[in-house]
Structures are given as C-alpha cells and as structure tokens.
Amino acid sequence: DSGVTQTPKHLITATGQRVTLRCSPRSGDLSVYWYQQSLDQGLQFLIHYYNGEERAKGNILERFSAQQFPDLHSELNLSSLELGDSALYFCASSVDEGRKSGNTIYFGEGSWLTVV
Amino acid sequence: DAKTTQPPSMDCAEGRAANLPCNHSTISGNEYVYWYRQIHSQGPQYIIHGLKNNETNEMASLIITEDRKSSTLILPHATLRDTAVYYCIVRVAIRRGGKLIFGQGTELSVKP
Numbered sequence: 001d002s003g004v005t006q007t008p009k010h011l012i013t014a015t016g017q018r019v020t021l022r023c024s025p026r027s028g029d030l031s032v033y034w035y036q037q038s039l040d041q042g043l044q045f046l047i048h049y050y051n052g053e054e055r056a057k058g059n060i061l062e063r064f065s066a067q068q069f070p071d072l073h074s075e076l077n078l079s080s081l082e083l084g085d086s087a088l089y090f091c092a093s094s095v096d097e098g099r100k101s102g103n104t105i106y107f108g109e110g111s112w113l114t115v116v
Numbered sequence: 117d118a119k120t121t122q123p124p125s126m127d128c129a130e131g132r133a134a135n136l137p138c139n140h141s142t143i144s145g146n147e148y149v150y151w152y153r154q155i156h157s158q159g160p161q162y163i164i165h166g167l168k169n170n171e172t173n174e175m176a177s178l179i180i181t182e183d184r185k186s187s188t189l190i191l192p193h194a195t196l197r198d199t200a201v202y203y204c205i206v207r208v209a210i211r212r213g214g215k216l217i218f219g220q221g222t223e224l225s226v227k228p
C-alpha cells in the first residue's frame with residue numbers, strides 16, 4: 001500500500017459526459033501528479049500540483065482540468081468524454097515539488113475509466 | 117529532458133539474478149535515476165533511485181556507472197512475482213516540474 005488513495009476504482013460513463021476523479025496523497029505530501037495510461041500510449045504525464053498551485057503541465061487536453069484543495073487532496077475533471085478517453089488514470093504524490101529531484105514519488109492504484 | 121533506453125523485453129530464470137540495463141547518456145549532473153515497476157495494470161511501484169553512488173535496498177540494487185550514462189537494476193533472486201514491466205526514469209529537474217517521464221520500459225518475464 002503506497003498510501004495514495006484514488007476513487008473511484010472503476011467508472012463507466014457515456015460519451016459527452018463529465019466525471020471527477022479524486023486523489024488523496026500520502027500524509028504529509030504536498031505534491032500531486034496525474035498520469036493517464038491507455039493501451040496504446042503508455043504512462044503519460046498530465047499535470048503536477050504543489051501545495052495548491054499548478055507546477056507543470058504535460059499533454060493534458062483542454063477538456064481536462066485539475067485542482068488541488070487546501071487539504072491537499074486533488075481532483076481531475078474530465079468533460080465532454082470521448083471513447084478515446086478510456087484509460088487508467090493514476091495519481092501520485094511526493095513530499096516536495098521536486099527541487100532536489102531525490103524524493104520518491106508514490107503512485108496510487110488508479111481509476112479505471114471506461115467511456116461507452 | 118534526459119531520455120532513457122531500455123531493452124523491450126528480457127527473460128530470467130526463477131531464483132537467478134535479473135540484471136536490467138538502462139542507458140541515459142544525456143543525464144544532467146543533478147538528475148536522479150529512478151526505477152519503478154508495474155505489474156499488470158496496478159499502480160507503478162517504486163523500487164529504488166540513485167544519483168551517483170550504487171544503492172541497495174530490500175528489493176534491489178542499483179549500479180550507476182562512473183560517468184552516469186548508464187545504470188543496471190539488479191533483482192538478486194528473481195521470483196515469479198517479479199514478472200512486470202520495469203521502468204528506468206531520469207527525474208527532470210525542478211525548473212521543469214520535477215515530474216517522472218515514463219518510457220516503454222522492459223518487460224521482464226521470470227520463468228520457472
């Protein structure tokens with residue numbers, strides 16, 4: 001158990017709909033990272049938040065957005081869903097923002113999203 | 117961002133050491149090498165990381181060459197449960213967000 005909690009574990013929804021994925025980082029961790037893993041793309045970095053502020057963006061679609069709340073949990077919002085958005089979405093956390101590059105990043109077990 | 121090169125697949129006999137190589141010739145001086153593994157579609161599991169010196173923990177050993185252009189992850193006594201995709205990652209420096217960029221990894225098959 002990494003200590004990173006993601007909900008829901010599985011989600012099935014229709015095209016055009018909107019969903020919210022939730023992540024609770026490890027106790028004491030200030031950074032939250034979101035990744036997407038689809039069958040043909042591997043693990044793709046989406047976005048990084050540190051202590052409530054956006055730190056880096058990857059290949060995140062405009063239909064997707066994220067935020068980190070004062071209690072440090074994070075939500076990834078996916079809207080106008082398409083079939084191609086079906087994927088595993090992972091959240092990860094670390095204690096710092098990566099300044100020293102030497103602090104470990106721990107991953108949750110992911111949220112399976114299926115768009116039908 | 118420093119990129120890594122790993123063989124796409126490897127086999128290892130159960131009980132033997134698994135040596136997984138990784139090339140990272142463009143690594144910068146303050147960038148760490150991380151190893152993760154992913155079993156089926158579970159969350160990536162942290163294994164080990166290092167900067168310059170060799171590192172060892174309860175899971176594995178990490179050997180980094182003196183010029184830091186390559187490294188080897190060693191699982192000393194591989195078991196069937198070590199069958200997974202292993203990712204070698206150079207963690208980007210803070211100016212680019214401190215994130216991990218995953219490549220394709222090495223699919224390790226441990227066979228009886």
